[in-house]
Amino acid sequence: MSHTAHIRSHRKPRRSASTIAMRTGVASGVLGTLAVATAAGSANAAEPVTQTLELPVFTGDLAAQVAQSAQATQQAAANYQLNAERDAAAAAAAKEAKKDLADAKKAEAKKKAEAARKAAAERATRSAERTTLSSTASSSSSTSTSSSTATGSAAAVIAFAKAQIGDAYVSGGTGPNSWDCSGLMQTAFKQVGVDLPRVSQDQSTFGTQVSLDNLQPGDILYWGSAGSAYHVAIYVGDGMFVGAQNPSTGVVEKPLSYDPPSGAVRVL
Template identity: 65%
Template sequence: MSHTAHIPSHRKPRQRASKSALRAGVAGGVLSTIAVAGAAGPAQAEAQAEPVTQTIEMPTITAGLSAAVAASAEATQQIALDLEAQAHEAAAAKSAAKEAKKAKAEAVRKAEAKKKAEAAAEARAEAEAQERTERASRTAERTTLSAPATASTGSSSGNSAPASAPSAAPAPSSNASGSAGAIVAFAKAQVGDAYVAGGTGPNAWDCSGLVQAAYRSVGIDLPRVSQAQSTAGTQVSLNALQPGDILYWGAAGSAYHVAIYVGGGQFVGAQNSSTGTVQRSMDYDRPTGAVRVL
């Protein structure tokens, strides 16, 4: 027996190959894990340091909103068009009413002018008819008066031959009667016209302007103012008036108002701004005197 046989050995016993391989595999895996962790560490830290910039997409509502805005704009435009149309219609109606009022006023004016012209023509016709009647009456009177004179002359001469009749005296001028009738007709045709101080027609008068125009219609020129017109002719009594005579209020030569006597106790005159041109009874405002121009 060897002298070392009973001495215990200090060497470790051999391990099996499989266990050695296992240990080698575990060690390799740990080292790999450490290496991977070491490599990933800086990248992970860098990734954590970078801010998140992720974009979130919101739902799209542009189509519906655009349609609503378009519909609202269209409605607003329609309202504006309606208001504009209403404004045009109102303006047209106002203009039409104004034109109608103007046309009506013009028609009334023409109707009044026509009425006055007809009244003046009727008055002239009546005056002419009266003048013809008076002329015929005067002719008949002259014939009646000349017949006895002729018979008397024939008897006194003793001759059988008829004596020539003496020439008749000139007949009174008929212009006075005819002119008076025309003056009266003119004055009556102005009844209803306005009174305007200084007015000389054709649709507005003052008192002396109307008298002057009436006499001018028969070719007679009178002074313009009432003071001068009150002495333009022969003074006559208010109890012996004839149509066409000039009536005056106030003293002769300083009269403050004049008018035309139209017969039947009435006169026509441009009185004042309240009454205008009127035909009134002399009892309405008794004149002071009268003058006869014709």
């Protein structure tokens, strides 16, 4: 027996082939994993990071709301247009009404001016006639006064008329204390049985027309034209007349120059 037979060997025991293979595979796997991880990290480091935004998805209710909003907007636009058209129509109507009013005022002013012109012309004509009659009456006063003494029926009519001097003038009055011009004449001539018409227009054509330069007491004087006279009185002689003049004076005696008459008629 060898002297070393009982001495334990100091050499490491040999590893089996399977163990070595297994360890080699594990190491290879670890290295492979590290390689892959390293490659992935490099790749990730090279590629940019991209973020994804999610857009909202319209649901059925939201679409209906959008449609209603669009419809409301259209309706508001239509209402605005309608109101604008109404405002324009109202403005046009107001302008037309203003123009019509202005035209009406112009027409009324023109009408008043024409009426005033006619009235002024009539007054001027009447004044001219009175001036002419006054001159005629003045020039014929000697003739009138030469036959100024009333006699017979004329004296009775004149006496009645003078007795009413101071009485009031009332339109339509026929006495005994208030008269209008034709009412006084009718009642005065009734005292001698002469039935005169009631109104001035008819009295101015009753009897015989006489000129103002040949007057006699008892003649009826009239103002205006024969058949359309607006006033009457009685000539009492001496260039004087008596008549119911107006509400301010009542029944008075005045000279012919006070208000020259237009003509005269003789009924006695």
